[in-house]
Amino acid sequence: MKITIFGAGYVGLVTGTCFSELGNDVVLVDIDEKRVSNLNKGIIPIYEPGLSEMIKRNVDEKRLFFTTDSKKPIQDSDLIFIAVGTPPKDDGSTDLSYVLSVAKTIGKNINRYKIIVDKSTVPVGTAEKVRNEIKKSMTKDYEFDVVSNPEFLKEGSAIQDFMVPDRIVVGVNSENAKKVMNELYSSLARTHKPIIFTDIKSAEIIKYASNAMLACRISFMNQLAPLCEKVGADIKEVAKGIGLDDRIGPRFLQAGVGYGGSCFPKDVQSLASTLKEYNLNSELIDAVENVNQHQKESMIDKIHSLVGELSGKKIALWGLAFKPKTDDIREAPSMVLIGQLIKEKAIISSFDPEAIENVKKIYPSLKYSDNMYDPVKDCDCLVILTEWDEFRSPDFEKLKKLMKQKNIFDGRNIYHPKTIRDKGFKYLSVGRK
Ligand SMILES: NC(=O)c1ccc[n+]([C@@H]2O[C@H](COP(=O)([O-])OP(=O)(O)OC[C@H]3O[C@@H](n4cnc5c(N)ncnc54)[C@H](O)[C@@H]3O)[C@@H](O)[C@H]2O)c1
Structure with missing residues (x-):
């Protein structure tokens, strides 16, 4: 099938690359010129295991393309996915401006029957708004269907989640859209995972x-x-x-x-x-x-109870990403703690296998290390914020030698309290004596 996907972020990139891996022709459209130019040079904007190899393979096979141009991809494709961001507004409601702007672009350029698929996470009723926006922007009346196909991939295992999903949810209100979506996902359904066809509003709520x-x-x-x-x-x-x-x-x-x-x-x-x-x-x-x-806000209390006043104390952070196997720091607990530590004039040193470059954009003057032991040198407390595998069995003797005070706050409960205390550390975790 010929597929266009608006948004080359986590969801768009993974979805588009996987659809091309399954033999479809995919064009990814993004308004971010730098992102598109980097993708065309083989520079992948996110860390996701296995993704860059798969992108390269499909670009080489000429099944996957990146562009900022929207007219030709819209006109050439049968299916158009919307996978742009849906950030929160200050009051917690969803900002649909990116989704509706794509709908407008589709409306302006539509040239024959298309299926428009909402893959972005959107509040119930959005498919109707997308339909209205497309209709409003059309210069000539063409038939089209809007489908809701929410994405359940998890960062860190996104390709596996896409290729072997627990379920595929598709909200449709037309037989033709149902037939095409069924065909599109038939190669994934062979893994005996169900495709659930439902009404559009239920899919949005699911x-x-x-x-x-x-x-x-x-x-x-x-x-x-x-x-x-x-x-x-x-x-x-x-x-x-x-x-x-x-x-x-x-x-x-x-x-x-x-x-x-x-x-x-x-x-x-x-x-x-x-x-x-x-x-x-x-x-x-x-x-x-x-x-x-x-x-998130109460982590600092545990650190206080280990080291007391924080001013001038050196706190080492292991893990900055919101979870392992990703470089994503959006809403990460680390961001809350770093803000509090800075306010209390603590000295922060940190390590994360993937997320440092993203944190640097927000806190350029913090100390970052390219290995897990450097930040711990002379620290008053080690804080574990992300359960990366490499933090599970560190060289505890080395840690003890490096640390000024042998305090550990394990925010992910990756160690056993008695074992760690027996090794000579003062140790606090979450929900354990
Ligand atoms: N990240 C996840 O793990 C995940 C999982 C499931 C669902 N979702 C949902 O998927 C949607 C996308 O999330 P994401 O994490 O991929 O976002 P993202 O911020 O990583 O990427 C969004 C991309 O859309 C592009 N964009 C914005 N407006 C555009 C336009 N008019 N035309 C073309 N491109 C445009 C941006 O430049 C950006 O590259 C959101 O609704 C999110 O809630 C995300």
């Missing part, structure tokens, strides 16, 4: 409900963590005990420094905002977000 449910599980455990600390219980044991219940399951039950990233925070807020827009109760969803914000 995406927000999925993310809010996952966020809710994290906040639930974070709410219980202080109780475990107070009474001397262990949140990891609690998670294991409830996760073995088939009705609950083990995933997304980790207490820690709170969720971040480009999706959970904004999607939870957007869902709450939609409920309010319809004059409905959003209490539970609001609480999910409030617990998370509190969790």
Whole structure:
């Protein structure tokens, strides 16, 4: 099939590259000229395991193209995906200006029947707005269908998630769009994962409900963590005990420094905002977000209890990305802590395998290292913020020699408290005695 995708960010790049890997002809359109020119030179703007090799292969096979031009790709393609950003506004509602601007461009350039697919995460009712915007911008009346096909990929395992998805959700209201979408995804459905066809509004809600449910599980455990600390219980044991219940399951039950990233925070807020827009109760969803914000802000209390006053103290940070295997720092807990540490005049040194360049753009004068041991030298406390695998079994003897004070705050619960204390460290984690 001939596919055009608007937005060469995480979702657009991964989706477009995977569709081309499956044999489709894909053009990725982005308004960011530098991004497009870099992509055309083989410079990939994000870190995602396996992505650059796959991009190269499909560019070489002449199935994948990058451009800032929108007219020709729109006119040549059968399917047009919208995968641009949907950032939050100050009140938590979703800024649809990028999505609607693409709809306008499609309307101006449409030349025959097309299927327009909303892949961006958008509030319920957006497909209708996209339809209206396209219609309004058309100079001649052409038939088209709008489809909602939310994306569930996770940064860090995005290619695997796309190629072997848990499910594919497609909201349609036309038989032809259903047939084409079914054909498009047929090669993925061979993995026996279901394609769920539903009405458009349900598909739009499914995406927000999925993310809010996952966020809710994290906040639930974070709410219980202080109780475990107070009474001397262990949140990891609690998670294991409830996760073995088939009705609950083990995933997304980790207490820690709170969720971040480009999706959970904004999607939870957007869902709450939609409920309010319809004059409905959003209490539970609001609480999910409030617990998370509190969790991020309360990390500093643990560091205080280990080192006291922070002014002039050296704090080493391991992990800046919001989760491992990505360089994404959007809404990362590290950003909240860095702000607090700077305010309290602590001296920050840090290491992350992938995210340093992104943090440098916000905090150019912090100290960054290209290995995990340098930042720890003479530090008063080591803080673990991202559970990268390489932090799981460090050389503890080396750490002890390097650190001025042997304090560790493990915000991801990657070490066992007794083992670490037996090694001579003063150790705090989340929800464990
Ligand atoms: N990142 C994720 O893990 C993830 C997962 C599932 C869903 N989503 C959703 O997918 C959407 C995209 O997210 P992302 O993380 O890929 O965003 P991103 O910020 O990484 O990329 C968006 C891209 O769209 C481009 N863009 C903006 N306006 C444009 C226009 N008019 N024409 C062409 N390009 C334009 C930007 O320049 C940018 O490169 C969002 O709605 C997000 O919520 C993201």
